[in-house]
Amino acid sequence: MEKSSAESKRATIRVAVEALVRFKREFSRDLTPSVLAELYVALELDLVPAELCNHPGYDLLGSDGMRYQVKQRRADVLNVDLNNFDFDFLILVNLGDDYALEGMWRLPVVEARELFVFREKFRKYQATQKLVKANAERIGPLGLEVGTGGAATFVYVRSRGNMGYPFIGYEWSRRVTDAIVGPNVIENISRIRAVLNPTVTDLAGILQVSRQAIYDWQAGKPVAAENAARLSELAKAADLFAVEGLRGTSQAMRRPIKNGKNFFELVKEGSPADSAARGLIEIVRSEFGQREALRKRLAGRKRPSREVFGEMGAPMLDEKE
DSSP, X not given: OHHHHHHHHHHXXXXXXXXXXXXXXXXXSOOOHHHHHHHHHHHHTTOOSXXXXXXXXXXXXXXXXXXXXXXXXXXXXXXXXXXXXXXXXXXXXXXXXXXXXXEEEEEEXXXXXXXXXXXXXXXXXXXXXXXXXXXXXXXXXXXXXTTTTOOOOHHHHHHHHHTTOOSSOOOHHHHHHHEEOSHHHHHHHHHHHHHTOOOHHHHHHHHTOOHHHHHHHHTTOOEEHHHHHHHHHHHHHHHHHHHTTOOOOHHHHTSOOBTTBOHHHHXXXXXXXXXXXXXXXXXXXXXXXXXXHHHHHHHTOOOOOGGGGTTTTOOOTTOOO
């Protein structure tokens, strides 16, 4: 048994030495845990042969020109650090003590800008791993991780089924039929964001989806029929505002309309978007009318002279001392 174990270790050492030498010659880089994380990402995202460029701002460059910044962290490390945002996607990678892949998360740069905060003390942008993972899309590892501590992704399920031994039934053709993709969805999102002015977080909250889903829809990826219908309703609500010549400011959209709840909260709970929009428009109209009436009442009045307030010590608007 001891002889067999020793032989196994020698064989492992031999393979490791050969692999390290070959890797160094091929890429002129040392195979550190950080570089190993880049290799995991390259394999998962089909970036092989990707350019292991280690360029300031990004680590991997895809054939389509997309730039990937890879950050390798142990799962128990609190923060993720960034020097800049010169990339298209941030990939967070967790490796175990044995360098085995525990998980990967992909975050678009537009979301990274919202999550990471600049820390003057360290001269870096920081966000917690927990925050990054909560807002990122989990990918891999390698789509074949089930049984080794990973998740049963759809890619894994479909690949396993195509190989002849499915363990979960799925009806992909029906899902495609139910999903909606096309310019109408993208136009509706653009209309909603231009007129109602919600943040991505606001819009994701209304529809009860992740922020990544909103970015995916804007990029043209399929949308479930139910979500497409709700986007259409929100776009119609935006049209009501536009007809009135109104645009949703942060203050206006958070004004209580009914039972102390604002537009976004009412729609999230299931209230019709057009009904909530009409309620807010009526409030705005009423306030505008009150201001106009007050302006007209005061229009004919003369401004009091400074002497009137002399004994009261009330400052006038044009007082210079």
